[in-house]
Amino acid sequence: MANPVKAAPGCTVVVLGNPNAGKSTLFNGLTGVRQHVGNYPGVTVEKRSGLISIDDEDFELVDLPGTYSLAPTSPEEMLAVKILLGKPPAAGKPDVILCVIDASNMQRNLFLVSQVLELNQPTVVAVNMVDVAKRNGVEIDCEKLQQLLGVPVVPVQAKRREGFDALKRAIADSRNKNPDFPHDPFEASLKDRIEQLESTCPDDCALKRFAVTRMLFDTDGFMADQLKSEVGPTTLESVESEKQKMESGKEPVFESESSARYSWITRHSDEFIKQTGPVRASSITDRLDAWLTHPIWGLGVALLVSVMLFQLVFWIADPASDMIDWFNGTLASIVNGVVPAGTLNSLLVDGLINGVGSVLIFLPQILLLFLILALLEDSGYLARAAFLMDRYLSKIGLSGVTLFPLLSSFACAIPGIMATRVIKNDRERLVTILIAPLMSCSARLPVYVLLIATFVPAQSYLGGLLGLRGLTMFAMYMVGIVVAVIVAWILRRTFVKSPPTSFVLEMPSYKVPSLRNVGQRMFDGGWSFIRDAGTIIVAVTILVWAAAYFPRLNESNPPAELTNDFAVVQRLEPQLETLADDAAERPSIESELAVAQNNISAFHLRQSYLGRSGKLIEPVVKPLGWDWRIGSAAIASFPAREVVVSTMGVIFGLGSEVDEESDSLREQLAAAKWEGSDRPLFTLPVALSLMVFFALCAQCVSTLAVIKRETNSWFWPTFSFVYMTVLAYIGAFAVYQIFSRMIS
Structure with missing residues (x-):
């Protein structure tokens, strides 16, 4: 188990980098077990922080979400920018920024570095995967790169933990040392505009260059909102006016920044990138991609x-x-x-x-x-x-x-x-x-198997190639898929509406996964489930147990219909304890005792708060073809869907040990009648109605608890429960009413 981070150390280091640059591998390698995983307050983005010791002093490392630039387009990237600026949920600005870049893809990674240096905060650059670059026939001259950037540059191999000592020393030495960035990536005309905007900033603004640059190239107003308190209204107006002038030109504003930064990187790349041999890995990647990205x-x-x-x-x-x-x-x-x-x-x-x-x-x-x-x-x-x-x-x-x-x-x-x-x-x-x-998860399968085997005729078609039972099972899975497609389409146009965005995804080089990184992610996922969702699941399970257990009968004065069953239990339990395990009469005694105990359990459940709830909702579920017993089983299945089978076993006097393969349960369901009549309770329309309900409903507290954990809000699990229950009810109602009329 990861150890919780101790009291606040003297220095905070944020770890920043492009996705697939090995940032998390580096973080895991540096912190080891001294790390903590949680959520940032008020947001769903995961926070990973850990401790490293340098000269007997603890430094806190914070692993920021991966980002390609400081022009954020997603909540994760926005959060990363906020923390770099010291905005909530961060407690203040970081003491050191650790930029992790991929040695095999320097030009793209240096785009982010050039933006970070404009923050004018202590910065260290870790050039990761130098071994991969070397296999590609590329060698990085880190000393020349350090001269170009004006900050410490350290080569590392995060998977092998090589270069960590030098990296730690660079972090410790960089405190209170701002970058000495000797180059400006922008051409003269754009540079003049930026400097003019800087002159409008208040004298006490520590982020003049970064603020005006980011606001100038900002396309959605996020950066202006984050930086308005630092620059003031005059600079905001000047930036907006300059942006309008630029937008009237041929090149869009955001493309001006990309062109300028990549041109600067290209001009200087020969100073620190040396091609020492033939490119091998990229050709292997290309050959694999010819197959793995082929449309067929x-x-x-x-x-x-x-x-x-x-x-x-x-x-x-x-x-x-x-x-x-x-x-x-x-x-x-x-x-x-x-x-x-x-x-x-x-x-x-x-x-x-x-x-x-x-x-x-x-x-x-x-x-x-x-x-x-x-x-x-x-x-x-x-x-x-x-x-x-x-x-x-x-x-x-x-x-x-x-x-x-x-x-x-x-x-x-x-x-x-x-x-x-x-x-x-x-x-x-x-x-x-x-x-x-x-x-349709595996927990629904016992319900499908029980009801299909009991009530769907064993008819076959096409010479036995297709069976009605198999088609029914397939239909239950397809119901969920089709409804999911419709719901997703509706949600993206209503509740979770957002402007259409292009799907931009980097194709990283193929590489052998880091077992340490993989193991850490396994642990984080499992532990977060147990810690956050598990407590809710256990609590709800105990509540449902209480609803099914209370109120209890007064066993000294049982109701008339249970008098004989209590007498059987009182007579046979002592007798069974004295019998040897191989006694000939033991099976018959156990069978008679089980019948009496099951009858008592069934009566207990009928009289419990759960059973009373089933009777209370019977008018609501009756249009689905259900009575209070089926309704009670549906309520009892809230902790887990598959519990409906064992609950039916208790309700119908067979005990909770039955499963979907139990012939006794199938026979009991087929013979069940509506109370006070000879009308069969379960028919094919009722079975289909119940299966469709379970295919669409949210009868799983574990799922709802995980939704709460992943969204950091009670609204979305509540929304899920409501919309899925409504869908399930409508689907079950339609199926029962339609098939009842078709069969009658």
């Missing part, structure tokens, strides 16, 4: 990788989840042997142990999914798959990078929602979070 073969590979990801979550995570389930069962048996039957026993076993188990049961899936996504992203393949899928997902307002989170949600929405962290656009990520629960 590449798409096939992307779909194959997606299917393998989906299968791995089942093949590997399921056995691990079964082990956790076995451990919970063993622990419950121990508690049953120590704590006598009663309220405390039920609280510990049915409330606390089941609650903690319902959290831990998801952990293998979450860890495995973060492992796979980290490997795909660090290797460079995730960007290729996103590029290929973008043409399809863009039609509903999403980008290609949403593919893996949505696909993962078919196994479980919880890791799927957490996997949306790979989506950089905040609004796309929110839409993906809101539609991920509509993918």
